[in-house]
Amino acid sequence: MKIDSKSSLKDFFDSKVQQYNQPSFIKEDPICVPHTFTKKQDIEIAGFFAAIFAWGNRTTIIQKSFELMKLMDNNPHEFCLHHQDQDLKRLVHFKHRTFNATDLLYFISFLQQHYKKYDSLEAAFTIPKEKEMEIRLMRFHEYFFSLEDAPARTRKHIAPPYKGSSCKRLNMFLRWMVRKDKAGVDFGIWQKINASELICPIDLHVARVAKRFVSSPKVRPLKS
Template sequence: MRKFAELRNFLEEQHDRYNRPAFIASDPISIPHQYQKKQDIEISGFVAAVLAWGQRKTIINKCEEFFSYMDNTPHDFILHHQEDDLKPFLNFKHRTFNATDALYFIVFFRHFYQQHNSLEEAFWQGMSEESPTVESGLTHFHDLFFSLPDYPTRTRKHVATPERNSACKRLNMYLRWMVRQDDRGVDFGIWHKIRPDQLVCPCDVHVDRVARQLGLITRKPTDWRTAVELTENLQKFDPTDPVKYDFALFGLGSNNQSTVSSS
């Protein structure tokens, strides 16, 4: 790893460069930014995060298609839809996510929002103030998500869990969107029980590559322990908000920017 001060300054500069509203339009986070109601942001953000693989333009188009079937009122649709309202979803498909998955997501959301005001509870119920990371919250969310009778087995591949040693990159990205609070206008900061210092950095292919170049990852596989290793190293630069550097790492990687060689 290059010298501490040099690397911290570099990451701060890149964070400042990429954590800007101009980032929103071409990113899946643009989907929840179309809404104002808290529950609409939660639902649309979750679906956007789960569908976030492939070309970003395609992801955004597919998310817009998905929520057009809900008349762009996700929370109201979840709670009040009739059986006939679900027919458009029978033709929905993005990569390996299909109608079966879409319909189960709707079933789960209806069950959950009939009992709770915010999706944060689905994660927080597995955590506490003392939890060092969101690991137990992610595990609890996964188990809760698949606690309904006759859930489709195929849908399990779309909701990761640390118990399978997954890096949980999409869920960690989603939690970053919901939890992080700053004045930049990108992340929402609408959840207040989970703290930013409990978040784990989303470790996608771009972040992984740049982090390895900078010496922030040493493990060979990219799994849950790798995501924790990266986050622990980022905590050295900002203990209260380590995942803000996701902007720097992802921005550099997705724009094919080279990094200065480690020393």
């Protein structure tokens, strides 16, 4: 199926938005994890982990995300801010694919330090004044790994765009937090990033799909 007209292509994508941007879609997507919370910071943390875990089987992604929320007493913001050392012991056996306890403990350490200073995780993406998303993602990477005990192995879970990463999972998380419409799938709880700044990375899978609809897409797939 090839779509050569821009207007026809827009109509096609608009129809897909109508098809999938529905509340009924939530329960089978990782976005269902943050949808179990109402507190802004809980939504951010649950969404952040669900997005980071989002590779592989969706059922497993959702299962492991909820498992982590349970380990944090289903109160992730409170847990990240006020946990004691003994509370962290319950996390040492957590694992999702290549994401293990070492990575998890650093993530929680970062979130604790961040939320001591800021009310929202949005601040981690809006520290630079530049509105170019690639720069925001690079600055976030630098900020996220700015703690002295940042493990080298954990960097693979938040790869920077300057190393060729498409940052698919971070971009998905940003879409969840920024976009807002009447459908209620995305949250729209962040105000400092405009929806027009959001991007959909062209990775190998997206490029393959694009070639089915566009005669000669000029894209260079990036690493995930």
